[in-house]
Amino acid sequence: MKALTDRHDPARPEWTCTATEHPWPCTVARTALLAQFANDRRGLILHLGARLADAIDDFAAQTHGDVPPGLTDRFMGWVPELPEEPAEREGACASLRGPRKSIRAGDRAEAAALQKF
Structure with missing residues (x-):
């Protein structure tokens, strides 16, 4: 048995977890991470994604490629979603529609130019 710590x-x-020996992130680690990244949800997701990638590498190396089921959910599934404002949703869709039209027009012009060759 390894020595347990407060961390x-x-x-x-x-x-x-070095303190509880439960799968990391344990409940206390999750609470601490939420506090640490309270104003930076994207930073929390990036941090956990990097830890997930490390864990996948570690497990794959130990088990000849096998990764425990539910590993992604264990690392990422507990992160709370941000409420989305309806105006933000409409704005995001509108911004996607605008460039898409110009891209299509550009594709047609490029295709027409290529047909000349």
Whole structure:
């Protein structure tokens, strides 16, 4: 048995919590991460995504390519979603529609130019 600490960090390569020996991130680690990244949800997702990639590499190396089921959900599934404002949704869709038209027109012009050759 390894020595437990007060820190809830991941113990690699098995990815258990150094304080509780539960799968990392444990409940305390999740709470601490939410507090640490309280105003930076994207930063939290990037941080957890990097840890997930490390965990996949570690597990794959230990098990000849096998990764535990539910690993992505364990690392990412608990991150709360941000409420989306209706105006933001409409704005995002409108901004996607605008450039798409100009891209299509550009594609047609490029295709016409290529047919000349």
